[in-house]
Amino acid sequence: MTVDTSPEAQLDQPRQTSLGTAAARNLATTTKSAPQMQEITSRWLLKMLPWVETKGGTYRVNRRLTYTVGDGRIEFVQDGAHVRVIPRELGELAMLRGFDDLEVLTALAARCVQRDFRAGEVLVERGTPANDIHLIAHGRINQTSVGKYGDEVAVGVLADGDRFGDNALLDGAGGWDYTATAATAGTLLTLSRSDFAAVLSSAPRLQAHVRQFGSLPHQRQNKHGEAEIALSAGHTGEPELPGTFVDYELNPREYELSIAQTVLRVHTRVADLYNEPMNQTEQQLRLTIEALRERQEHELINNREFGLLHNAAFKQRIQTHSGPPTPDDLDELLCRRRGTKLFLAHPKTIAAIGREFNARGLYPDHVDLGGQQVPAWRGVPILPCNKIPISKENTSSVIAMRTGEDNQGVIGLRQTGLPEEYEPGLSVRFMGIDERSIISYLVSTYYSAAILVPDALGVLENVQIARRHD
Numbered sequence: 069m070t071v072d073t074s075p076e077a078q079l080d081q082p083r084q085t086s087l088g089t090a091a092a093r094n095l096a097t098t099t100k101s102a103p104q105m106q107e108i109t110s111r112w113l114l115k116m117l118p119w120v121e122t123k124g125g126t127y128r129v130n131r132r133l134t135y136t137v138g139d140g141r142i143e144f145v146q147d148g149a150h151v152r153v154i155p156r157e158l159g160e161l162a163m164l165r166g167f168d169d170l171e172v173l174t175a176l177a178a179r180c181v182q183r184d185f186r187a188g189e190v191l192v193e194r195g196t197p198a199n200d201i202h203l204i205a206h207g208r209i210n211q212t213s214v215g216k217y218g219d220e221v222a223v224g225v226l227a228d229g230d231r232f233g234d235n236a237l238l239d240g241a242g243g244w245d246y247t248a249t250a251a252t253a254g255t256l257l258t259l260s261r262s263d264f265a266a267v268l269s270s271a272p273r274l275q276a277h278v279r280q281f282g283s284l285p286h287q288r289q290n291k292h293g294e295a296e297i298a299l300s301a302g303h304t305g306e307p308e309l310p311g312t313f314v315d316y317e318l319n320p321r322e323y324e325l326s327i328a329q330t331v332l333r334v335h336t337r338v339a340d341l342y343n344e345p346m347n348q349t350e351q352q353l354r355l356t357i358e359a360l361r362e363r364q365e366h367e368l369i370n371n372r373e374f375g376l377l378h379n380a381a382f383k384q385r386i387q388t389h390s391g392p393p394t395p396d397d398l399d400e401l402l403c404r405r406r407g408t409k410l411f412l413a414h415p416k417t418i419a420a421i422g423r424e425f426n427a428r429g430l431y432p433d434h435v436d437l438g439g440q441q442v443p444a445w446r447g448v449p450i451l452p453c454n455k456i457p458i459s460k461e462n463t464s465s466v467i468a469m470r471t472g473e474d475n476q477g478v479i480g481l482r483q484t485g486l487p488e489e490y491e492p493g494l495s496v497r498f499m500g501i502d503e504r505s506i507i508s509y510l511v512s513t514y515y516s517a518a519i520l521v522p523d524a525l526g527v528l529e530n531v532q533i534a535r536r537h538d
Contacts, residue, residue, distance in 0.1 A: 100345070100346070102346060102351060102354075103351050103354075103355055105355055105358060105359075107358065107359060107362055108358050108362070109362065109365075109452075109453075109454055110451075110452060111361060111362070111365050112410075112412065112451040112452065112453060113365050113368060113369070113412060113451075113453055113455075114361065114364065114365050114368075114480075115438075116409065116410055116451070116471065117368075117471060117478065117479065117480035117517065118471055118472045118473070118477075118479050118480065119479070119480040119481070119482050119492070119493070120473060120479045120480065120481055120482075120518075121482070121483065121484060122325055122481040122482060122483050122516075123483065125324060125325045125483060125514070126322050126323065126324050126325070127322065127323045127481050127516070127518050128320050128321070128322045128323075129320055129321050129322075129323070129518055129519075129520055130316060130317065130320045131316070131317050131320060131521065132314060132315065132316060132317070133315035133316055133317050133318075141160065141228075141229030141230065141382055142154075142157045142158070142160050142161075142203050142229050142231060143157050143229065144157075144203075144205040144257070146205075150182065151182055151205045151206075151255050151257065152177065152180070152182075152257070153177045153180050153203055153205075153257055154177070155170060155173035155174040155176070155177040156170065156173060158173050158176055158177060159173070161201070161231075161234065162234055162281070163234075163237065163238065163277075163278055163281045164277070165281075166277075167273075167274065167277045169271070169273050169274065172267065172271045172273065172274050175267050175271075176259065176263075176264065176267050179259060179260075179263040179264075179266075179267065180203065180257040180258065180259045181257065181258050181259075181260075182205075182255060182256075182257055183255070183256050183257070183258055184253075184254075184255050185207065185250045185253065185254055185255070185256065186250065186253050187250055187251065187252050187253050188249065188250060189249070189250045190247060190248070190249050190250075191209065191248040191249065191250060191256070192232075192233070192244045192246075192247065192248045193244065193247050194213060194214070194244055194245060194246055194247045195243060195244065196243060196244055197242070197243050197244075198233055198235070198236040198239070198242045198243050198244050199236055199260055199261050199262075200233055200236055200258045200259060200260045200261065201231060201232075201233040201234060201236050201237055201258070201259050202231060202232050202233050202248075202256045202257070202258050203231045203256060203257045203258075203259070204226055204227065204228060204229065204230050204231060204232075204254065204255075204256045205228065205254070205255045205256060205257060206228055206254045206255050207227070207228070207250060207251075207252050207253060207254015207255060207256070208225065208226070208227050208250070208251040208252045208254065208387065208530070209225070209226045209227075209230075209232075209248050209249065209250055209251060209254075210222065210224075210225055210248070210249050210250075210251050210389070211223040211224045211225070211226065211232070211246045211247070211248050212246060212247050212249065213245065213246040213247065222389060223246045224387075225251070225386070225387035225388070225389055226248075226387065227387045227529065227530055232248060236261060237259070237261050237264045238278070240261065297312050297313075297314055298310035298311070298312040299312070323374055323481060323516045323517070323518045324516065325481060325482070325483060325514040325515060325516050326367060326371065326373070326374065326514070326515060326516050327512060327513070327514050327515075328360050328363045328364055328367065328512070328513050328515075329510065329511065329512045329513075330356060330359075330360065330511050331499065331508050331509070331510055331511070332352055332353060332356050332496075332508070332509040332510075332511055333506050333507065333508050333509075334348065334349050334352055334506070334507045334509075335505060335506055335507070336501065336505040336506070336507055337505065339507060349507075353490075353496060353509070353511070356511055357490070357491065357494065357511065360494070360511060360513050361513070364513055364515050365453070365455050366455040367515070368455075368480070368515070368516075368517050369412075369453065369455040369456060369467075370455065370457065374516045374517050374518070375517075376467055376469070376478070376517065376519075376525060376527075377456070377457075377465060377467070377527065379519055379525070380467075380519075380525045380526065380527045381519075381522035381523070381525070383522065384404060384405075384522055384523060384525060384526040384527065385526070385527045385529055386400055386401060386404070386526070386527075386528055386529070387528075387529055387530055388528060388529075388530060388531055388532070391530075391531075391532035392420055392423070392424050392531070392532050392533075392536065393413075393417060393420055393421045393424060393466060393528065393531045393532075393533075394424045394428075395424065395425065395428065395430060395445065397466075397528055397531075398411070398421070398445050398446075398466070398528070399446070400528075401466065401468045401526050401528045402445075402446060402448065402468065404468075404523060404526050405468065405469075405470055405523045405524065405525075405526055406470065407470045407475055407477075408448050408468050408469065408470055409448070409469060409470055409471045409472075409477070410448060410449050410450075410451055410468070410469060410471070411445070411448055411449065411450040411451065411466055411467065411468050412451055412452075412453045412456065412466070412467040412468075412469070413450060413451075413452065413453065413456065413464070413465075413466045413467070413531075414452070414453065414454055414456045414457075414458060414464045414533070415452045415454060416458065416464070416533050417456070417464045417465075417466060417531055417533050418443070418450055418452055419533070420531070420532070420533040420535075421445075421450065421466075422443075423535070432444060432445055432450070433445070433446075433447060435447065435449050437449060437451075448468075453467075458533065462532065462533055462534040463529075463530045463531055463532055463533065464531050464533055465527050465528060465529050465530075465531060466527070466528040466531055467525070467526070467527055468525070468526045468527075468528070469524060469525045469526070470523075470524045470525075471524075473520065475524075476520045476521045476524060477520060477524040478517060478518070478519050478520070478524050478525055479517065479518050479520065480515065480516075480517050481515060481516040481517060481518055482514060482515050482516075483514055486512075486514075490511075493513055493514055493515060494511070494512065494513040495510075495511075495512050495513075496509050496510070496511050497509065497510040497512070
């Protein structure tokens, strides 16, 4: 197509009769938004945690004396298809708690026999003699038994790091009171009673340790393992009442405040000349603080020293029964503690929870939190937290917690009244101007979290969040 650009043709075109928008914009003032960032989330954990003032930078959790009987998880080393238990990890077994003879532990670890199993395989059967302890290196195992009316009932679900048959090594007359069936393919290591006895016969220190284990004052513990408080009830007349006292842990755990910091730098030319209509330093500081708060929540979830996922008691970690997060799984998580205040889950996990509800024709409740309606189960809000990790196998975790000092729950720790405090527990300190005209500000926030008693926090682990194909 040819465009006619001759003077005659141009004269035929209509002439502009007003100022064009392109030229007009040279005289106009644009309306601008404040700087935006995608990293900002709802940060429900920071909102819902009760924050306790922590003077001296340390919080000590005093508890009643507890007899630790070895209830941790066991770790393994994988060399290709060969799996072996780390010798010192055998100290997580009740009878070996505190035993530190590495030579003997290594001998026991060497006698653990690897067994690979497939999905659906029966590993132990109810009523048969229990002669071995089984350490689960990888996989998922369902424990079932027979109910009062003869029907099959679920007892529990075990996964990586768990074990079953703890008493088999010492109780020669014991039998399995449940059936263990593999829900997935996996690997376990088995230590038989005969192999344990062979090592025991040649290890005097182990013999002494086992004798001491057998004489532990089990009768002076309550069901939580705490030293009992002797009481008398229901008596008549004038019997002699028991005397008692409440014993405390001699070495209570202390939580030190952690820190997140950065140095914010602003050129003096920017700070001097470009502050209208928005203050450049304030906007830089606002976005920096948002990033610090996001990192703070991430650390409260994932830090190995004080993060919730790593500090949940092993007895408070449970497995889903079938993989996806069903209402039954949430109920089991709820029943492990009184006064659960909230669930925390990754948004994708919450979507998986919704799918399971829909499949059963259930509709979650909604509760009001600060004017915002959020989904809930049994009246407990289910809040999103994208800091909870998702594994490469598309599994995640659901956290349930009770909060507050008065409820012996989970609390956040911080210290206020800091020099040049900008927000509670966060300070912005002027560091000076260097020879390149750069203004520097040190931005710091101090925080931690403490679990006052173990049952304040529970975790539903290995939650399958991928969509299933029907």
